[in-house]
Structure formats: structure tokens, C-alpha cells
Amino acid sequence: MTQTKYIVRRVLFGILLTGALVAAAVAIPLFQTASHGINEVTAVTTEAKAASFAHRFDAYRGVAQQFTSRTELRLRLERYLNGEWDLTELRQYTEPRLADSLAQSEEAHGLIRFARDGAVTAHIGQAASPDSVEVDYQLAPGETRTAISKVNEIPMLEVQAPIFDDENQLIGVDVVFFYLGDIAAMLADDTRFGSEVEKCLLHWPSNLILKAGDSDLIQVIDGIESRLLSADASNYVAGIVPSALNPDKRVRFYAPLADSNWGLMVALPEHSLYQPAYLELAWAVLAVVVLMLIGSIATSRTIGPLIKELGEKNKALREQAAELRLAASVFEGTHEPIIITDMCQ
Numbered sequence: 001m002t003q004t005k006y007i008v009r010r011v012l013f014g015i016l017l018t019g020a021l022v023a024a025a026v027a028i029p030l031f032q033t034a035s036h037g038i039n040e041v042t043a044v045t046t047e048a049k050a051a052s053f054a055h056r057f058d059a060y061r062g063v064a065q066q067f068t069s070r071t072e073l074r075l076r077l078e079r080y081l082n083g084e085w086d087l088t089e090l091r092q093y094t095e096p097r098l099a100d101s102l103a104q105s106e107e108a109h110g111l112i113r114f115a116r117d118g119a120v121t122a123h124i125g126q127a128a129s130p131d132s133v134e135v136d137y138q139l140a141p142g143e144t145r146t147a148i149s150k151v152n153e154i155p156m157l158e159v160q161a162p163i164f165d166d167e168n169q170l171i172g173v174d175v176v177f178f179y180l181g182d183i184a185a186m187l188a189d190d191t192r193f194g195s196e197v198e199k200c201l202l203h204w205p206s207n208l209i210l211k212a213g214d215s216d217l218i219q220v221i222d223g224i225e226s227r228l229l230s231a232d233a234s235n236y237v238a239g240i241v242p243s244a245l246n247p248d249k250r251v252r253f254y255a256p257l258a259d260s261n262w263g264l265m266v267a268l269p270e271h272s273l274y275q276p277a278y279l280e281l282a283w284a285v286l287a288v289v290v291l292m293l294i295g296s297i298a299t300s301r302t303i304g305p306l307i308k309e310l311g312e313k314n315k316a317l318r319e320q321a322a323e324l325r326l327a328a329s330v331f332e333g334t335h336e337p338i339i340i341t342d343m344c345q
Contacts, residue, residue, distance in 0.1 A: 050255035110177035187212035
């Protein structure tokens with residue numbers, strides 16, 4: 001009986017080992033495929049979110065360029081540069097009209113107009129100090145430049161839009177300031193990624209990172225995200241960020257904003273990101289385990305009686321062999337002749 005149990009155990013162990021190998025062969029590729037699919041979907045979602053940010057920045061640029069299109073103000077600026085008007089006259093004419101336009105805009109909250117010679121021809125609304133603004137006088141027609149400025153300790157988006165005369169010569173630059181409450185709301189929105197997501201905007205030229213705070217947009221000056229900026233922007237492409245830059249067990253995805261120096265970084269906990277893949281893996285392993293148990297039980301019930309019968313036959317053969325050895329010992333131990341007959345002889 002002991003040998004019979006040993007055989008049954010070996011058969012069952014072989015079944016379980018085979019099942020484990022099958023489970024590994026099925027589960028590992030399944031998890032890799034599922035996680036790859038999750039990465040692709042998350043990367044596409046990150047690019048879609050980056051596109052919405054880019055669209056919002058385009059709206060800011062459009063508003064800034066609207067101020068430069070005022071023909072009568074542009075002509076007065078040309079007269080000033082030609083020496084026909086002095087700066088005081090120009091400011092008295094320009095500031096009230098730009099203030100009216102600024103009041104009609106829901107997005108813009110401040111404006112500084114610089115002449116080509118660096119003079120401030122208008123300073124209205126919630127705007128930074130003119131001395132703190134680095135004006136780019138090399139902007140091409142239709143080109144804008146974005147940056148982040150603090151106005152009364154509040155981060156604001158700064159958009160520079162050039163002003164050109166009829167001969168396509170630069171005569172000035174408008175610097176328009178926008179509150180970032182809607183950008184903060186977009187960063188805080190977790191409808192696409194879940195409640196554990198962390199999103200931030202990277203501005204490569206100024207080496208800044210913007211994240212949604214409790215009440216407004218805040219600047220991150222330390223932490224893991226700030227170390228990401230130590231690399232050049234050209235090293236980042238749309239998709240998953242190399243794992244070497246994820247020491248906090250978060251998986252990061254990056255998407256550049258179109259035609260700008262901004263990029264969107266999305267960080268998700270690894271366990272929540274790959275939870276669907278873990279569930280698929282668990283169901284696959286569970287299915288294999290159940291099949292293994294069913295196979296083991298069926299095999300045990302099938303071969304058990306057969307092995308038991310073989311054991312009983314083996315026992316009977318051993319008993320017969322013992323009787324034959326006993327009879328043989330009788331013949332071997334006697335010195336007298338022995339005749340075996342039956343009842344008829």
C-alpha cells in the first residue's frame with residue numbers, strides 16, 4: 001500500500017509541476033501584453049491631455065496677439081519712434097484704450113507695452129514690474145514667447161507678442177499676463193487618470209515645474225520632478241519615461257505640447273496603473289490552478305483503483321512465491337526419494 005501511495009503521489013506531483021509550468025508560460029506573456037497595452041493607452045491619454053493644454057496656451061497667445069492688432073495704437077507707436085510724439089503723449093493715448101480692451105477680456109489680467117527702444121508705453125492691470133521682464137525683440141511675425149512671472153507672489157503666464165509696422169519691421173512688443181486658475185484646474189482634474197495621478201507642466205527654457213496647489217498653481221523647486229529637468233528636453237519623447245527616473249515606484253509618461261517649450265508629465269503609482277493587468281494575471285493563474293486540481297482529482301480517481309488492483313495482485317504473487325519457496329525447502333532438505341501422485345495412481 002505504501003508503494004501504491006508513493007506512485008500516486010509521484011503522478012500527482014508531475015501533474016502539478018506541469019500545471020505550474022503551463023501557468024508560468026501563459027501568465028508571463030499575458031501580463032507583458034496587458035501592461036504594454038496599458039502603457040500605450042496611458043501614453044495616448046497623456047498626449048490627448050497635452051493637446052488640451054496646448055489648445056489653452058494657443059488661446060492665450062491669440063488673446064495677446066489681439067492687442068497688437070489695434071491699428072490706431074500701432075500708428076501712434078510709429079509716430080513716437082519717428083520722433084513725432086513724446087513718451088508721455090503716447091502713454092496718455094495708449095493706456096486708456098488698452099485698458100478698455102483688457103477689461104473686455106476674460107483671460108488677460110495685465111499688460112505691458114514696450115517700444116522697440118525699450119520704453120514702456122503702457123503698463124496696466126495686474127502685471128509684473130517692467131524691469132523684471134526680459135523682452136524678446138527677435139520675435140518673428142506671428143511668433144510668441146511664453147514664460148512664468150510672479151505678480152504679487154502669484155504665478156502668472158506671460159505671453160510676449162511682437163508688433164510690426166506695414167513694412168514688417170518690429171516696432172514693439174506686448175507682454176500680456178494671465179492668471180493660471182484654469183490651468184491649475186486642468187492639472188487637478190483626475191477624470192482620465194484616477195485620483196492617485198500627479199500631473200505637472202514642465203517649462204524647459206525657465207527650468208520650472210508647475211503643479212496644481214490647494215488654491216492656485218505653485219512652483220515646485222525640489223522633489224523628484226525637479227531632478228527630471230536636469231536632462232535636456234530633447235532626451236524626452238512622447239511616451240513612458242525611463243524607469244531610472246522613477247525611484248518612487250511611480251510610472252511617468254511625458255508628452256510635449258505642440259509648438260511650445262512646454263511638456264506634460266503624468267505620474268501614476270505602479271500598483272494602480274497595472275491593476276487591470278494584475279487582475280488578468282490572477283484570473284489566468286486561478287484558471288490554471290483550478291484545472292490542475294480538477295486534473296489531479298480526476299487522475300487520482302482514475303488510476304487509484306487500478307493501482308490498488310495491481311497492488312493486491314502483487315501481494316498475491318508474493319504469497320504464492322513464499323509458498324513455493326516453502327515447498328522447495330522440503331525437497332531440498334530430505335534425503336529420501338519423493339514421489340508425487342494423485343488419487344488415481
